[in-house]
Amino acid sequence: MISSSTIQSKPLVKVEKLAKHFPVTKGTIFSKKTGILKAVDGVSFQISAGETLGLVGESGCGKSTVGRTMLGLYQATGGSVEIGGHNIGSATGKEKAIIRRSSQMIFQDPFSSLNPRWSVNAIVSEPIRVHKIIKGKKAREERVAELLDLVGLSKRYMNRFPHEFSGGQRQRIGIARALASEPQFIICDEPIAALDVSIQAQVVNLLEDLQKKLGITYLFIAHDLSMVRHICTRVAVMYLGIIMELADSDQLFEDPRHPYTQALLSAVPIPDPEIARERERIVLGGDVPSPINLPGGCRFHTRCPIAREYCSRLAPVWRELKTGHWVYCHEVEPRFLPNE
Amino acid sequence: MENLKTLLDVNDLNVRFHTPEGIVYAVNGATFKVYEGETLALVGESGSGKSVSMMSILGLIPLPPGEINGGPAFYRNRNLLTLPEKDLIAVRGKEIALIFQDPMTSLNPVLTMGRQLTEAVIKHYHVTKSEARKKAMEFLELVGIPEARGRFSNYPHQFSGGMRQRVMIAMMLALKPSLLVADEPTTALDVTIQAKIVDLVKDIKQKIGMSMIWITHDLGVVAGLADRVIVMYAGTVVEEANVDDLYKKAKHPYTIALLAALPMINSRRGAERLKTIPGSPPNCHHLPTGCAFAPRCDFVQDQCWKCIPPLESVADDHFSACWVDVKTGALRS
Amino acid sequence: MNDVGPIPDSMDNSFEAPPLTLGQMAWLRFRRHKMAMFGAVLLLFLIMYSFLGAFIVTEDYANQTNTSIRLSAPSSEHPFGTDTIGRDILARTIYGGQISLVIGFSAVIVMILMGILIGSLSGYFGGKIDAILMRITDAIISIPRIFLLLVMAKFFGNKIPDIELIGRTFSGSVIVIVLVMGLTSWMPLARIVRAEFLSLKNCDFVFAAQATGTPTWQIIFKHILPNSIAPIIVAATLGVAGAVIGEAYISFLGLGVQPPTATWGNMIEGAYNHIESAPWLWIFPGSFILLTVLSINFVGDGLRDAFDPRSRSI
Numbered sequence: 008m009i010s011s012s013t014i015q016s017k018p019l020v021k022v023e024k025l026a027k028h029f030p031v032t033k034g035t036i037f038s039k040k041t042g043i044l045k046a047v048d049g050v051s052f053q054i055s056a057g058e059t060l061g062l063v064g065e066s067g068c069g070k071s072t073v074g075r076t077m078l079g080l081y082q083a084t085g086g087s088v089e090i091g092g093h094n095i096g097s098a099t100g101k102e103k104a105i106i107r108r109s110s111q112m113i114f115q116d117p118f119s120s121l122n123p124r125w126s127v128n129a130i131v132s133e134p135i136r137v138h139k140i141i142k143g144k145k146a147r148e149e150r151v152a153e154l155l156d157l158v159g160l161s162k163r164y165m166n167r168f169p170h171e172f173s174g175g176q177r178q179r180i181g182i183a184r185a186l187a188s189e190p191q192f193i194i195c196d197e198p199i200a201a202l203d204v205s206i207q208a209q210v211v212n213l214l215e216d217l218q219k220k221l222g223i224t225y226l227f228i229a230h231d232l233s234m235v236r237h238i239c240t241r242v243a244v245m246y247l248g249i250i251m252e253l254a255d256s257d258q259l260f261e262d263p264r265h266p267y268t269q270a271l272l273s274a275v276p277i278p279d280p281e282i283a284r285e286r287e288r289i290v291l292g293g294d295v296p297s298p299i300n301l302p303g304g305c306r307f308h309t310r311c312p313i314a315r316e317y318c319s320r321l322a323p324v325w326r327e328l329k330t331g332h333w334v335y336c337h338e339v340e341p342r343f344l345p346n347e
Numbered sequence: 348m349e350n351l352k353t354l355l356d357v358n359d360l361n362v363r364f365h366t367p368e369g370i371v372y373a374v375n376g377a378t379f380k381v382y383e384g385e386t387l388a389l390v391g392e393s394g395s396g397k398s399v400s401m402m403s404i405l406g407l408i409p410l411p412p413g414e415i416n417g418g419p420a421f422y423r424n425r426n427l428l429t430l431p432e433k434d435l436i437a438v439r440g441k442e443i444a445l446i447f448q449d450p451m452t453s454l455n456p457v458l459t460m461g462r463q464l465t466e467a468v469i470k471h472y473h474v475t476k477s478e479a480r481k482k483a484m485e486f487l488e489l490v491g492i493p494e495a496r497g498r499f500s501n502y503p504h505q506f507s508g509g510m511r512q513r514v515m516i517a518m519m520l521a522l523k524p525s526l527l528v529a530d531e532p533t534t535a536l537d538v539t540i541q542a543k544i545v546d547l548v549k550d551i552k553q554k555i556g557m558s559m560i561w562i563t564h565d566l567g568v569v570a571g572l573a574d575r576v577i578v579m580y581a582g583t584v585v586e587e588a589n590v591d592d593l594y595k596k597a598k599h600p601y602t603i604a605l606l607a608a609l610p611m612i613n614s615r616r617g618a619e620r621l622k623t624i625p626g627s628p629p630n631c632h633h634l635p636t637g638c639a640f641a642p643r644c645d646f647v648q649d650q651c652w653k654c655i656p657p658l659e660s661v662a663d664d665h666f667s668a669c670w671v672d673v674k675t676g677a678l679r680s
Numbered sequence: 681m682n683d684v685g686p687i688p689d690s691m692d693n694s695f696e697a698p699p700l701t702l703g704q705m706a707w708l709r710f711r712r713h714k715m716a717m718f719g720a721v722l723l724l725f726l727i728m729y730s731f732l733g734a735f736i737v738t739e740d741y742a743n744q745t746n747t748s749i750r751l752s753a754p755s756s757e758h759p760f761g762t763d764t765i766g767r768d769i770l771a772r773t774i775y776g777g778q779i780s781l782v783i784g785f786s787a788v789i790v791m792i793l794m795g796i797l798i799g800s801l802s803g804y805f806g807g808k809i810d811a812i813l814m815r816i817t818d819a820i821i822s823i824p825r826i827f828l829l830l831v832m833a834k835f836f837g838n839k840i841p842d843i844e845l846i847g848r849t850f851s852g853s854v855i856v857i858v859l860v861m862g863l864t865s866w867m868p869l870a871r872i873v874r875a876e877f878l879s880l881k882n883c884d885f886v887f888a889a890q891a892t893g894t895p896t897w898q899i900i901f902k903h904i905l906p907n908s909i910a911p912i913i914v915a916a917t918l919g920v921a922g923a924v925i926g927e928a929y930i931s932f933l934g935l936g937v938q939p940p941t942a943t944w945g946n947m948i949e950g951a952y953n954h955i956e957s958a959p960w961l962w963i964f965p966g967s968f969i970l971l972t973v974l975s976i977n978f979v980g981d982g983l984r985d986a987f988d989p990r991s992r993s994i
Contacts, residue, residue: 065539125903137895204609236612
């Protein structure tokens with residue numbers, strides 16, 4: 008089991024100051040830029056091989072955008088992403104193909120993530136064909152059968168179409184497709200959010216087993232904090248485009264330092280009526296500000312229960328409280344104010 | 348429970364849908380009661396029939412292709428299933444309020460929020476327009492929408508999901524209902540917003556003394572909200588208990604399995620592998636012969652495949668539809 | 681690890697009925713549409729009439745003039761009567777049908793190719809490419825069709841040679857008409873295809889293909905296009921009807937295929953001076969056009985319903 012105290016000299020995934028801004032335009036023929044939507048505004052983290060980093064946050068925090076920008080599905084506005092030593096932004100041709108092979112994605116919606124007109128065989132074998140990993144139709148089919156078996160689906164289903172499967176089965180097909188190119192790194196973008204509770208556990212167990220078997224590294228993007236604690240080694244909490252706190256999974260859940268994390272955890276419903284009755288909830292005032300109109304200073308100050316006057320003027324510094332536990336806040340002990 | 352008055356009394360409800368692909372057996376013999384002043388949670392996964400049962404009782408299911416049998420379903424002492432349309436609408440308007448998962452579908456996108464709310468108030472309070480506006484603003488403030496006056500002229504799409512739900516609750520408040528039926532109202536909302544809405548609803552419930560039926564699949568929310576819980580599977584009630592008993596002393600294998608499949612946020616990472624329920628949710632194109640959960644049950648016995656277990660009392664105010672005693676693993680006597 | 685193993689058949693109840701492909705489902709839905717089936721049968725009959733009828737009468741016979749029996753009403757010898765120079769109208773409807781239908785279907789092929797090409801590139805790439813292509817599309821739409829037809833007919837007029845097809849010679853003017861019809865009718869389809877691409881390109885399966893590294897052309901033509909087949913097929917069937925009618929009216933303007941080669945359109949043109957006195961001159965070719973268009977519209981209706989992605993039932 009990997010814990011972040013194991014010092015990895017070279018992490019598998021290195022994300023530095025990643026930013027993705029979307030221009031907001033008005034007008035159809037002569038569109039004018041009226042603002043910038045800063046979906047991701049400077050995110051940095053590293054993931055060691057074999058580890059699972061959780062990326063959590065509420066809707067609009069930018070976590071999905073991080074995942075997609077990391078794979079180059081969106082063009083990054085700033086910052087850099089390195090996977091296995093290759094820089095996504097500057098890669099061309101062959102290098103790009105290597106990156107595409109080694110990093111894959113599993114999507115949230117089992118209904119739109121599989122091409123409804125393609126058979127399961129075609130879907131799962133696409134990465135094999137595109138990267139020319141196996142030549143020959145028969146040989147590829149055998150490999151598809153192996154992959155389906157790996158995810159718990161019978162090879163009888165190879166020539167069936169997505170609409171004939173349930174949500175959980177489709178997610179398995181999506182996982183088989185992600186595994187087809189033999190990746191080192193898989194981004195799981197809310198892979199279980201759309202599934203029934205009893206099926207979620209199946210898929211999570213599958214992901215864990217695959218990690219043990221094949222040594223895959225995961226970025227697990229989710230909003231279900233209970234599941235995140237279960238499956239992730241380390242967890243990063245995002246808010247309005249940046250990471251507020253990053254720590255070991257157990258550390259984060261047992262000793263959350265950032266006021267946003269604390270509020271978030273206090274709101275997570277716990278399936279235990281006794282605990283639910285006793286808990287103290289931290290209520291965050293106000294609404295989430297628009298990512299087009301970010302508050303000045305610390306962007307969380309408008310809702311923060313411990314905000315001070317200077318929080319609206321000074322942006323905090325991303326700092327390490329103790330080994331592996333980072334936080335973006337002035338007020339968390341020991342307090343630290345950047346020079347004005 | 349003997350001291351509480353029964354508000355809703357549903358007996359042996361059966362609902363099926365006639366589709367070109369065949370008959371869908373959505374609800375198969377659902378029986379439950381809702382008492383005055385309580386919060387009842389109706390829990391189940393997709394296909395359990397939890398939504399359909401409530402919607403059919405309230406007359407919100409189109410009747411072909413839907414077909415309702417069984418019953419009666421008494422609200423106070425009127426059978427909602429046989430009530431003429433006019434009276435049913437009156438009951439729905441005055442006494443039973445509904446909120447849904449997606450408020451956008453219940454709100455008119457081309458009318459301002461203020462106008463919709465004012466109209467709702469006028470309809471039920473028969474006051475003048477200006478008085479209705481005042482009342483509407485009060486309701487908006489009650490549900491915690493800041494700067495209510497300013498937001499009066501905003502359109503639904505200008506509100507966030509959480510705000511829209513609050514407006515729905517405000518509209519519902521205008522009715523001062525005896526019973527609130529909420530169908531997955533917070534499923535699409537963020538955790539922090541969900542918590543606020545739950546608090547709001549609890550607060551209102553206390554203030555105006557209404558009863559609540561909360562339909563959901565989220566066992567976490569239920570623990571913090573419900574007084575009593577009903578678990579449904581494959582269109583029928585499999586367990587019914589008060590909230591503490593359900594979570595600590597569940598008797599039905601499905602409930603037990605469901606609770607075991609939940610990761611606990613306060614358990615250390617990697618402590619245990621999640622316990623899964625093998626197989627997939629039931630196919631509602633067939634009426635079950637025997638217990639619908641048998642193919643996935645850890646405690647299944649021969650009898651389970653042959654006969655459908657009835658909902659029986661297994662402890663004080665605790666009902667379960669199962670042939671087996673989960674403590675011993677043997678058939679119940 | 682039994683929950684990760686293959687789902688045993690006893691628990692796997694999602695395959696009760698033999699699985700149907702999307703095509704099969706569409707066919708079953710189409711079959712239930714009575715008017716569409718009627719239209720399909722009628723269309724089939726019209727096609728057989730025109731093409732198999734060639735085995736019963738020769739083209740020479742259709743073009744054989746005999747002024748002594750000109751403008752004679754339908755009789756046992758000439759079931760549809762004769763025209764202004766004594767040619768048998770029945771035979772001419774057979775050969776005329778061949779041309780009219782060939783024009784109809786070929787024009788649609790041109791229309792589909794252009795429409796898909798422009799629409800898919802526009803929709804997928806967006807930005808400047810989209811802007812340019814759409815402005816071109818708008819420009820062509822705003823030019824009156826007749827004007828375009830006139831100009832193109834004049835321009836291409838005598839420059840295209842005759843071609844041999846299915847045993848008969850098609851004059852170059854047929855090709856001109858096909859091109860003209862095709863190149864003036866692709867615009868609505870392009871817009872439809874563009875709209876489909878705009879919405880489909882944000883689907884997760886497209887992102888998945890991009891993440892895999894699938895080349896762009898494959899994403900456009902193998903991923904997205906098959907999912908937009910439905911409106912294309914509907915537009916295509918209706919396009920055939922449009923082209924058949926289009927041929928009729930450009931023939932009526934005298935710009936179509938020139939006699940002696942018969943088309944349904946120029947047969948009506950030839951009836952211009954005898955509308956009341958010899959109605960059989962225009963009733964028969966006119967009816968054929970009417971029946972063709974009607975049957976195609978019924979089929980188009982049925983196809984639209986059959987491919988409706990919203991209905992997942994049969």
